[in-house]
Every structure is written in structure tokens, then in C-alpha cells.
Amino acid sequence: MCPAEPVVRVMVVDDHPIWREAVARDLEAAGLEVCGVASDAAQAVRVAKATRPEVVVLDLQLPDGSGVDVARSLAAFDEPPKVLVLSASGEQPDVLGAVGAGATGYLIKSASAAELVDAVRATARGEAVFTPGLAALLLGEYQRLSTGDAGGNPALTPRETEILRLVAKGFTYQQIADKLVLSLRTVQNHVQNTLTKLQLHNKAQLVRYAMEQGLDD
């Protein structure tokens, strides 16, 4: 184990036993601690409550409901774990839902073991893990919000849009930093902001919806 890298406690949620085991094995081989696994949504919330992982690697297609609901339940914990979505492509609306509910990263299942380990470590450090697919989903969502009739929707700054488009076109953060003559940290912050704004907006909307429905207590 590399002493420079802290041990990260990870939980793996996937209904496919072979996938779950393969992912858990890859993470353990890289020196991470897999503190729990779950194969459905209800189990995921239960195990997470009991084992308190730092990072949850979450598949969105679960037999008893969507991973989006799991992400939402985990976000409601007192000390919510960070959520990295590891899902098949072609589930765009669900990915957007999970990210809106608080997930901070999205990796497609075709990613290599090394990419997965890097992504889990980055998630544990609090960095957003973006694929081009996720960047395009966010661009589309902000575009949708900007054309909606309701005011007060979050919008991207021109700089954030520029950076998000570059991420969507497959540039790495370092390449973007070089291209725009910015520090790597600044690029990361901008990307992070695009995600945080949307999550805050969704949270506010949920609260507003709850108040309108008289569900608040």
C-alpha cells in the first residue's frame, strides 16, 4: 500500500454479483477498503448507515428502484458519504437525477480499473469526477433551465460554460488549464461550481415543493 494515499472506505452497490465482485477486488487491490457491498436500493441505504463509507460506488439500475433514490437517501445522512455513479451509458436522465441529488462523479462501466481507482480517490478528496457524458448532460440541463419560464434558475457564467464544453469534448483538466492559461485548481473549482449550483437549486426546489404540498414539519 502506498503510504501517501490514505485508506478510503468504500461501499459498492451493484445488483450484478460478478460486477460487484470485480469492482470490489479492483478497489482492494489498489489498497482501498471495501467496507460493504449491496445489491439493491434498500440494502444500500441500510449497509451505508451501518458501515459509514466515505465513498459509495453506485450503479443506477437496481432491482427495487432507481439508484437516484439511493443517492437522495444517502445525501440526507448527517454525514453523507460521497457518491460516485458507476453506470452503463445510455441512462442519461438517471445520471442527471443522481447528480442533482448529490452524486459528485460519474464514470461509465467501460472505464478501466485504474480509472475507477483514480475516480474513487478523487471523489474521496471531494473532487468532482466528470466524464464528457456528464459535462454534456449538465450543459443540456442548464440550457433547459435557461429557456424555462420560471425565473431564478441557476445559470452558468461564460467561463464555466467554456470549461464545461471543453470537458465535454474530452479535454483533461490539465489540458484545459494550459489552453486557457489557468491553474489546475481554478479549472477544478469551475467544474465543481457547475455541479454545486445545480445541486443547491434542486435542494431548494425540493424544499419549495415540500412547503407547497404542506409536507414540511
Next chain:
Amino acid sequence: MTAYRLLTLVYAAVLIAADHHQYRRPALGWALLAVMAAWTVVSTYGYAQLAGRERVLLVADVGIAVGMVLATLAVQTSARIDAGAPTLPVAWVAASVLACAVVAGPWGGGMAAVAVSAADVAERGALTPHTFNGVVLLLLAGGVGGYVVRLGVAAEDSVAEASTAMAAVGERERLAREIHDSTLQVLALIARRGREIGGETGDLAELAAAQETSLRALVSSAAPSANGASTDIRAVISAMASATVIVATPAAAVELSQVVGDALLSAVAEALANVERHAGADARAWVLVETDPDRVTVSIRDDGPGIPAGRLEAARAAGRLGVAQSIVGRIEAVGGTVSIDSRPNEGTEVEIHVPR
């Protein structure tokens, strides 16, 4: 319908019971009531049994109704008829008009109404205001009733059609889910493990990955949109993804007219073919689909060696417009624009805008 016949039969019976002592031939009145009762039973069974061949029954139905109206002449005294006494079957005859309207539509209903009305007028010997009222009501029942029934049948047909289509979509979604949950997961796993092992297994992994991509595109491709004139380009563009081509699209459908959509899709395919031809086998490409209220933008970027400075201009000047130019041609033909940006060692980016 049966309920109507029965109620009006009871009404006619009550009238006959009340008036029979004033009839010219009371016995005949009772006999005709028996015929009406018999026909009520026969027609009720007949219409239920003869689905599709009810026309004979309709003619008999209208014939008996007309006969009953005219038979009033034989039963009633002419003094009472002139005084405005009702016909023997009263409203019972309207049942035959309604039956025609249901089975044969507004024209059938209308014709039956005309026949029964003619009998009414003949029985009375003149078009009195009272008879005129009856005629109008019969015509309305036949014509409008037939029209409404036709509307109802058409609505029922389209509901049936829609539910068939929905069942097909549902079945397709079920299959997609099934394939997604099983086959695709295994293919993805084989691809992932195989690449790590490398060598010949790595080749197998690429095969599995290619199958995964195309199967995924197959099950996720949207059913053709209800409006045949527009198409969601995301499905086709997503199907262009491969081990070296990464496709990123928004979550919502990207609808374009068939013509613009086709031009855009062939331009994107051509741009990707160009990447494969010129940027080398291991060059990667990223396809990004973005939407604005008034246009759709697709950019295709690769990390190949790029086009040497001046080569595009030189080709253009020499009249050899090449593949790049055919992309431009296609897109400009549908009112779009193309920009090509390339620098040595920084890859090439083709950005295509088309109007929505």
C-alpha cells in the same frame, strides 16, 4: 336499445289498454301489440346474433314499424285519428330508426326516419303540426344518432390502435431492460477484464466491447417519433460510439426535421470516417451534441496529428475540395454552417451548426 324497445312497448300497451274500448277493432289492437312484443324479442336476439349481416333485420324492422303505423288506420276510428289520437305503436317505431342509425350510420338512420315519417303522414292524411314534430324528432334521431355512433366507433378504434402501439413500446422496453441487466453487463465485464489481460484476450475484449456498443445502441434507440416529420438524432449519434469514439449528448430529445437530421447525421459519420482515415488507428474522437433554442451544434474532435497549416487552404485553392468540403456542402444545403479548426499536434475539431 333493448331497454328503449321494452319501455316504449309498455307505453304502447298502456295506451291500448286505456283506449281499446274506443277502437273500431279492439281485438286487432291487442293482436298487433302481441306482434310488437314478439318482434321486440326477436329483434333483440337477432341483432345480437347477426353481427355483420344485420341489413335484412333492419329492413324487416323498418317494415314492421311502418306496418304498425299504417295498421292504426284499421284499428282506430277515423274520427279519433282526425282528432289527433296517437298511432298504435307510438314511440316504439323510433327503435327501428335508432337501430338503422347504429348499424348503418347517419344515412341509414336518415332513410329509416324518412320511411317511418312517410307512414306517419299517410296515416294522418295530412302534415299536422303534431306529426311534423314527430318527423323532425325521427330525422334527428336517425341522422344525429348515426353520426354520434360513428364518432364513437372511430374513437374506439383509435383507442384500440393506441393501446396496441403502447403494448409494442412496453414490450420493447421490457426487452431493453432485460438485455441491459444481463447481456450488456457481461459483455462490458468481458471487455474490461480482457483489456487488462491483454494479448489475444485483449482482441476478444475489443470484440465484446464492439458488440456491447452496438447492442446498446439497438436497445436504446428510440421508437420513431409519432410525428414522422421529425427525428431524435441522439439515438443514431450514440450508436456511433466505440472503443475510440466517445459520444456526449444532453438528456432530452434533440428533435430535427428529417431532412436536416439526415444531413447532420451523414456529416457526423463522414467526419468520424475522416478521423479514422487521417488521424491514425489509435486516435480517439469525442462527439458532443449541444442544443440552443434555435440551433443544434455537434462538434467532432480528435487527438490525432492535426492538419498541417495551410493544407486545407491549398486544397481549396487547387480546386480539390475533398471530403471536408462535402461535409460543408451537405450542411450548407440545409442552412447550417461548418467550421474546421486544426493545428499540428493538437488534433482537429469540426463544429457543425444546423438550424432547428
